[in-house]
Amino acid sequence: MTQEVRTVQTTIENTASSQQNQDVGKGRGVYISTYGCQMNVNDTERMYSLLEMQNFTPVEKPEDASLIIINSCSVREKPVHKVYSEVGTFRKMKEKNPDLKIGVGGCVGQQEKDNLIKNQPMIDFVFGTDQIDNLPTFVAKTFEGEKKQVQAKFEHRSPYHIETMVRNPGVATFVNITKGCDNFCTFCVVPYTRGREKSRPLQHILTDVRHLVKRGVKEVTLLGQNVNSYKGDEGVDFADLLAKVARETDIERIRYTTSHPKDFNQKLADTMAAHQDKVMEYIHLPFQSGNTRILDRMNRNYTREEYLEKIAMLKRTIPNLVLSTDIIVGFPGETEAEFMDTVTMVQEVGFETIFAFKYSPRPFTKAAKFEDQVDEETKTRRLNYLFDEHDKMAFELVKRYEGQTMKVLVENVDREDGKIQGRSSSNKLVHFLGTPDLIGKTVDVKITKAFPAVFRGELL
Ligand code: 5AD
Numbered sequence: 001m002t003q004e005v006r007t008v009q010t011t012i013e014n015t016a017s018s019q020q021n022q023d024v025g026k027g028r029g030v031y032i033s034t035y036g037c038q039m040n041v042n043d044t045e046r047m048y049s050l051l052e053m054q055n056f057t058p059v060e061k062p063e064d065a066s067l068i069i070i071n072s073c074s075v076r077e078k079p080v081h082k083v084y085s086e087v088g089t090f091r092k093m094k095e096k097n098p099d100l101k102i103g104v105g106g107c108v109g110q111q112e113k114d115n116l117i118k119n120q121p122m123i124d125f126v127f128g129t130d131q132i133d134n135l136p137t138f139v140a141k142t143f144e145g146e147k148k149q150v151q152a153k154f155e156h157r158s159p160y161h162i163e164t165m166v167r168n169p170g171v172a173t174f175v176n177i178t179k180g181c182d183n184f185c186t187f188c189v190v191p192y193t194r195g196r197e198k199s200r201p202l203q204h205i206l207t208d209v210r211h212l213v214k215r216g217v218k219e220v221t222l223l224g225q226n227v228n229s230y231k232g233d234e235g236v237d238f239a240d241l242l243a244k245v246a247r248e249t250d251i252e253r254i255r256y257t258t259s260h261p262k263d264f265n266q267k268l269a270d271t272m273a274a275h276q277d278k279v280m281e282y283i284h285l286p287f288q289s290g291n292t293r294i295l296d297r298m299n300r301n302y303t304r305e306e307y308l309e310k311i312a313m314l315k316r317t318i319p320n321l322v323l324s325t326d327i328i329v330g331f332p333g334e335t336e337a338e339f340m341d342t343v344t345m346v347q348e349v350g351f352e353t354i355f356a357f358k359y360s361p362r363p364f365t366k367a368a369k370f371e372d373q374v375d376e377e378t379k380t381r382r383l384n385y386l387f388d389e390h391d392k393m394a395f396e397l398v399k400r401y402e403g404q405t406m407k408v409l410v411e412n413v414d415r416e417d418g419k420i421q422g423r424s425s426s427n428k429l430v431h432f433l434g435t436p437d438l439i440g441k442t443v444d445v446k447i448t449k450a451f452p453a454v455f456r457g458e459l460l
């Protein structure tokens, strides 16, 4: 056994509380309702894995569960409401089945803490984003009869040691490399719900990836709120990490998300280009606003011009690069002209995919206290306008892919139309006719029809 494997195993033993291996579940069903980002999806996998060790059985429908957990998201306003409405639905189940236990975790759990239990007496326990590994303890205590547990402490001092836990990793899976965020963009609740930024040790990540390869995984997405500020041991930065995962593991494809423009440098672009056989030519690089005054108020630490310079550098360095982005419209004080700077930014860069949102004031954040909030109607109008302008451009942009051959990693069979589904190296979803034995293989597909979000093709 190598030194690094031992390190990770020790970590597993340390994080595993004695409650984990007890028969708390007695085979009963557990259902986890998940909202939000990939980080949350990964956290849910971790929760299921921990609860399976306590002899709970994951179930597909909440009606079949004795334990329901809502793994919530609070990055924008609506998901918070969703938690409340979902608790309402589960309340009816609890009235029929008094043994049913309900817990809330994730960012809403972190943010609302005891408010949740005060407002919703049906909730048995609430836990924060740093408390997932203690879930078996809360669950055991809940089933022993303890009521209204709230645990949302941040483990600020402890290192970020978690091994990846996925039950059925499939072809493509996620590996956390950083957590938390220290950037404090003025609109964003994440620094408050996920805590201070921490990086996992390099060797732990490499060991994780090697284990996943042994389980048949072909592609990993390195995950963090701000991956390119990764700080490993002995001065290892994100570019070094990427190169090591490419060189020192047998993983076929590597992606990562999310990057911050201020931390994106030439070294990282060069590393991507040098390892283009493994590191996919796709970057999600949120710009949030195309106007420098708004960027300043957002505390983003770059100007419009600096963002555009980085894009030019990336396009020069990485052949066939595909970019996507996040955008906020109607940030406090945004004028019509400043909003138009965002529209022209989308056009100038030529994003094939955008994720755009209306600004939503979040608790604890600076921007929520700005007095010049934009009214809802204006936000909606701007968002619709932005999507319309993007649609006009994106349908044209992707036409150039028609007739091209792409390397597609086959992930699964689409439930709806029975077609094979996979991703190109540029992260496009591609549908084509094929057989399930292709799952896990990388095949050549000729693109016959290209839409911004999905391509159709023929297996060559
Ligand atoms: N309002 C609207 N959108 C937000 N995002 C983060 N916080 C807010 C907010 N308060 C968006 C950003 C971020 C993405 C994950 O969610 O665009 O990149």
Ligand code: SF4
Pocket (backbone or CB within 6 Å): 181, 182, 183, 184, 185, 188, 189, 190, 191, 225, 226, 260
């Ligand atoms: Fe939020 Fe900004 Fe951190 Fe991204 S970089 S998680 S937007 S604070």
